[in-house]
Amino acid sequence: MNDTTIVKLKDLPKGEARCPGAPSTQQIIAADKVAAPGWVRSESYHFMGDEDISKDRYIDADYAKKEFANLWTRTWQFACREEHVPNVGDYHVYDIGPYSFIITRVGENEIRGYYNACLHRGTKLRASGTEGSAEEFKCSFHGWSWNIDGTHKETVCHWDFPHVDPKQYSLPQVRVEAMWGFVFINMDANAPSFADYVGPEAKSHFDKWGLEDRYIYLHVVKRLPCNWKLGIDAFLEAYHVIETHPQVAISNADANSQYDTYGEHVNRFISPLGVLSPHLYGQYTEQDIFDQFTIGDSSAMGGSAKPRLPEGSSARTAMAEMFRGMFEKATGLDLSKMSDSELLDAFSYTVFPNVFLWPGISLPLVYRFRPDPRDHRKCIYEVFFMRPIPPGGTRPMPADPIRLDDHQSFCEAPGMDPAFGKILDQDTDNLVLQQEGLEASAKAGLTLGNYQEIRVRHFERAVDKYVAKTS
Amino acid sequence: MRVLRASELPPNARKPLSVAGKAILLCNLNGQLHAVSNICSHNDKPLERGRLGNGWIACPTHGARFDLATGKAMCLPAVQPIAVYELRVVDDWIEVLVNP
Secondary structure, eight states: OHHHHHHHHHHHHHTTTTTTTSSOOOHHHTTSSOOOOTTTTOOOOOOOOOOOSSSHHHHHHHHHIIIIIIIISSSSSSEEEEEGGSSTTTTEEEEEETTEEEEEEEEETEEEEEEEEEEEETSSSSOOOOOEOOEEEEEEETTTEEETSEEEEEEGGGGGTOOOGGOOOOOOOOEEETTTTTTEEEEEEEEEEEEHOOOOHHHHHTSSGGGGEEEEEEEEEEEEEHHHHHHHHHTSSSSSSHHOOOOOTTTBTTTTOOEETTTEEEEEEEEESSSOOGGTSSSHHHHHHHOOEEEEEETGGTTOOOOOOOOTTTHHHHHHHHHHHHHHHHHHHOTTTSSHHHSSSSEEETTTTTTEEEEEESSSEEEEEEEEEEEEEEEEEEEEEEEEOOSOOOOOOOOOOEEEETTTOOGTTTTTOOHHHHHHHHHHHHHHHHHHHHOOOOSSSSOTTTTTTTHHHHHHHHHHHHHTOOO | EEEGGGGGSSSTEEEEEETTTTEEEEEETTTEEEEEBBBBBOOOOOOSSSSSSSSSSEOOOTTEETTTTTBBBBBEEEEEEEEEEEEEEEEEEEEEOOOO
16 A cells, blocks of 8 residues: 555545446446346445444343333334235234234225233234134123224123223224335324335335335344344444455455445345455356355245356356346246346345345345343344245245244254355354443443444434433 | 034134033134134133134133143133044045944
């Protein structure tokens, strides 16, 4: 490095430095054969300061209590997919901490969410974590019941309850909004609409993906040994790829990924695949990159056998062509207009507080993180693999969750792509060390990179705001 | 024992029957046929109007769920399993093995 380069980096305003000697994500994408749409070709980074963030949020049980009181009660949360409640009368129970809701389809285009507690003596009307169908919700204790529209149906021995006016005993409801096939709920009657919460720019991205036309092919649930926010932070950056997932770095622009924030509640990265990590320049060939490409859902492509890289072709170009053909064959969709980037790259969007949407084809995922209601040092992590519904075909039933024990590898979930399961295991191994390390640390806070860890800062700033109950 | 023509149990249909004095529910879950007890182990209510999910049936009365292959209770308020019966299709007839 010569003196001019050193001076330039030093003089850059905070937040403007990018990986030296490597193309930007936009430059990689601009060189692709089939051009990317506007939502891929845009940038939205905003410097948010560089001070450390406090560690009490991850290790203090009282902080978790404040989250249940102030954060989970005032934010939009992904409760279930519409495919979980396909017919009128179908319901799905969503639990978050101590709170529980019966998400019920009451009309062809109407879904309601009821607080899951009998209005007699508080018994849960439906067990947590279950789903079914009802013509009425009858309590298993004394038989009080409600119609599926929430109105009170029967007070058993009503002669003993002259003080109960059935009209005042409708099941309390939460706000419900369905978008892109997801059902979101919010306990706060005064919260902005979901569209306003996400904001028009981010919403314009989500509107383009057709996630409502996908179904859940595989759903895996596992408790992670860390606070829910630590789990989320780990997936907000590709900075850790070189050290945690060295097998992926061979085919991932990790240090030159792109990071963006949109308003208060949405952020994203674009992490190009099929190109070498800047950390490894000069050490691998295009054939090596081609061989190492990890697909999150390789069985969707009809297997993972790969041919030799065509002479003179880059790994990225060859992967895009191969993917396009394999995916068209597997799904019956016409992908001639789909860009190389949408086929190949890892697009990770988060909607605050706890859902990740990955709209790309190579990694078609949704993540959800929820705190363990009894232990702030644990969380419930879920990964959903989404596949397109075959054109003209019937929608398959969503996969039931596969629940792994704490000690099990993600690779043990039947149907899990083994390369992807390995990635999740590698992340889990770090998380237990990080949770314990924060509790042992003499340092009061965590230090964050200006660009690559902006999503961590953006997310934790929103957490601070809700927990402190400032709005 | 022959109980029903397979063609009378299309996908996602349920059919309650009495077989050798036992209340049985035949289910067709996306082409996979199951024969289970029609009586919920929680409170003896009928399962026949319950929702069929991916490998399970949910009792419509209080929401208890049962695995269709094993009969195992999957959630409260049920704890005990329901009986499951061996089933085969011979010449378009569904045959269920019920021990008296």
